[in-house]
Amino acid sequence: MRRQFVNDPHDVVREALEGFARANAHLVRWDREGNFVARAQPAAAGKVGLLAGGGSGHEPLHGGFVGIGMLDAAVPGAIFSSPTAAQFEAATRAVDGGAGVLHILKNYTGDKLNAGIAAEIAAEDGIAIERVLVDDDLATDFEDDRSPGRRGTAAVIAVEKLCGAAAERGASLADLAALGRRVAEGSRSLALALSPLAHPGESRPSFELGDDEIEFGVGIHGERGIDRRPFAPADELARQLVEPVADALELGEGDQVAVIVNGLGATTNLELQVVFAEVARRLDARGVQTARALVGPYLTALDMAGCSVTLVRMDAETLALWDAPVRTPALTW
Amino acid sequence: MRRQFVNDPHDVVREALEGFARANAHLVRWDREGNFVARAQPAAAGKVGLLAGGGSGHEPLHGGFVGIGMLDAAVPGAIFSSPTAAQFEAATRAVDGGAGVLHILKNYTGDKLNAGIAAEIAAEDGIAIERVLVDDDLATDFEDDRSPGRRGTAAVIAVEKLCGAAAERGASLADLAALGRRVAEGSRSLALALSPLAHPGESRPSFELGDDEIEFGVGIHGERGIDRRPFAPADELARQLVEPVADALELGEGDQVAVIVNGLGATTNLELQVVFAEVARRLDARGVQTARALVGPYLTALDMAGCSVTLVRMDAETLALWDAPVRTPALTW
Known part of the structure; x- marks a missing residue:
């Protein structure tokens, strides 16, 4: 429960x-x-x-x-x-x-x-x-x-x-x-869930997952994803998220991106860092520069375990705006 | 799993x-x-x-x-x-x-x-x-x-x-x-777990909990707590954490504290805010001033669901030090 x-x-x-x-x-x-x-x-x-x-x-x-x-x-x-x-x-x-x-x-x-x-x-x-x-x-x-x-x-x-x-x-x-x-x-994103979410006060999860399954392409409301795939090591799951996103944005040699590896609620910082490391390596392999990164729970789906990977095309103007001071409860620099 | x-x-x-x-x-x-x-x-x-x-x-x-x-x-x-x-x-x-x-x-x-x-x-x-x-x-x-x-x-x-x-x-x-x-x-703290943690790659949890139980007084390594208590609404659980801590520090009218409501890994920001609200109300009732607050996952125990409540006695010197600029990956202001 x-x-x-x-x-x-x-x-x-x-x-x-x-x-x-x-x-x-x-x-x-x-x-x-x-x-x-x-x-x-x-x-x-x-x-x-x-x-x-x-x-x-x-x-x-x-x-x-x-x-x-x-x-x-x-x-x-x-x-x-x-x-x-x-x-x-x-x-x-x-x-x-x-x-x-x-x-x-x-x-x-x-x-x-x-x-x-x-x-x-x-x-x-x-x-x-x-x-x-x-x-x-x-x-x-x-x-x-x-x-x-x-x-x-x-x-x-x-x-x-x-x-x-x-x-x-x-x-x-x-x-x-x-x-x-x-x-x-x-910008494009993809998410996967390792476990479903439960609404406050409910023990019934938003969907059922078998022991060796993940829910691929999930949204942020506990809705089913587009595909049920086998559970796999973190690097393999990271690749399944980042590669289609990089393809959709047609990213290649010399492009710059901001990467957001976002925890969906119950996934730990330790795990998100492991995922980010592989995402950055895959971008390296394409010659895409990981110019900026956010790794943490920023947009969650209650207590779902999982993460999303977002890539945002960046240029000199947006990099300067990214680096400008910000002072909010969840993001400050 | x-x-x-x-x-x-x-x-x-x-x-x-x-x-x-x-x-x-x-x-x-x-x-x-x-x-x-x-x-x-x-x-x-x-x-x-x-x-x-x-x-x-x-x-x-x-x-x-x-x-x-x-x-x-x-x-x-x-x-x-x-x-x-x-x-x-x-x-x-x-x-x-x-x-x-x-x-x-x-x-x-x-x-x-x-x-x-x-x-x-x-x-x-x-x-x-x-x-x-x-x-x-x-x-x-x-x-x-x-x-x-x-x-x-x-x-x-x-x-x-x-x-x-x-x-x-x-x-x-x-x-x-x-x-x-x-x-x-x-400073004193108390923690409780709503669910145990699992080590990376292991599906076996660190302890077993019944449907209507919580583990009270847990540490940060998946060890058993000091007491198994009935699951209860958030406000009641918050009181079970904050009251003994405030007692131990002999906090009373006019005292100032920093409050840390810390997520143990899989507990959401939404839940932690609910707990913090009640912690602050209980301190109000004692005449203790919640001078500063941190609410979030700062010291986790892998993917344990639960939280800890820490109270830190504050004075003019430590309040000034608390407010001094800080620029780290997890804490910046």
Whole structure:
């Protein structure tokens, strides 16, 4: 049986937000009425406001990335559920400093719908809004007109970091939207699960896995992957993740990437470092430079064991933005 | 069956160090010959060298805390095994800048023995060495002369941070040793496991737990705890951890503490925030001020699910040291 630290399973997001805001009160505040996380100290007027939102259960995403050099606000839904339009609207109004607001969304129907309603209402009051949609999950890259398109996963962290740095430097709303779209377009990810997740208070896992199986191409909500494959040594699993991603981005000699090896919840730092080492070696073999790296749990799927590998094409401009100072609960340098 | 990202179970530490050093090359270097992690840029001559060491399987501890404002080097043993005297000696020599070296150790027999041999050898060459022993685990606070004393757990992070800040400001070896001992003496911890850990490549857990049980008072090596208790809601479990710790430190009205709610490996950020919220409320109820907080996986026990709660008595001096800049792979502000 799966045991978790939980009181009322229906109240876990609110309870966690209380702890999160208190532990990080020097960086963020939780606006209980509007139900969003914002910077403890608002950004200077004239800066474009950056807002991300989506379901909870992916901590530290997105609230952990609110702070100087990254987001101005994050809108948390219930576990794996879209935030409401009212939340998006309240946060949009809160972070508008006169220069408009950028909505950074992962590609999920509910998030798009509710953020869109909020954008329409805010626009009626003269708030300029642009949207960047992140759709990096290669496992959902179907050539099918009825498909909702690729899901958004860990590339959203790169979009938030790079746009956050550019916004801090005074970039316009249009420039930020263009930058975000360029970063998203140059990013792809793949994930695999070694074990399924369980919802807070539930012992039933989200899917069943045999002793010698892994779930390949999983999303971040406990949904089944695209393929069930044999369990294998870490290096082999790392190759199954990185090679298709590098192929999709057509990476070759001289290209530069940022690598995100992201833990899905229950996978240890020790294991993620082993995976990263092989990912970097495979990129070496292609002549691709691992210019920057993040290795850790950044976008989780509750307590799933597994990881995702994200590659982000980088150039001189985005490398400088990556290196710009950032000061948030989950990312600081 | 437990599945992990592992190649050769006997080589996992080396493989993870390769990934860790590469992902964090701007901050740390891995000295393969001496088998220790050191700062990428050595500290200025005249600063006391700070060195911590112990078994691996606790990542990000200790290598993740090497960098400006914290450790100069970290010595990793095999999984849950003491580093060798040769490793301690090589790292001690590497970080001595003429002002001596402080060994920060968790209270385990092998660590003490091997660091002690290294200290004797280095002392023969005129390197001044002091030791701070961290022994915060309240679960092992036996009144028994044959006991090896309390185990060292997450309070070591506070000792490393505070001594690291003081060393950066030019404190002498004697002053750092006194500071570290004072911090350790004012710190206590308790841990509980919701599920046991498994060693890399092994599916057999370190102990068995019934469906409605938790293991209370666990250490960080998969050893059994001191008590098997019923599984309970998060707030109740948080109280079982924080109340005895606050009692042991005789905390009351007006006291200030730093709180570390530490994930043991497979426990999510969401859960840790829920636990922290209740810990802070219990301290509120005593009139104890939660002056600073760390919530996350800082000292893990491979993939154990569970957490520890550490309280560290703080005063104006240690609060200033806590807030001093730090720039390491696992802790930066």
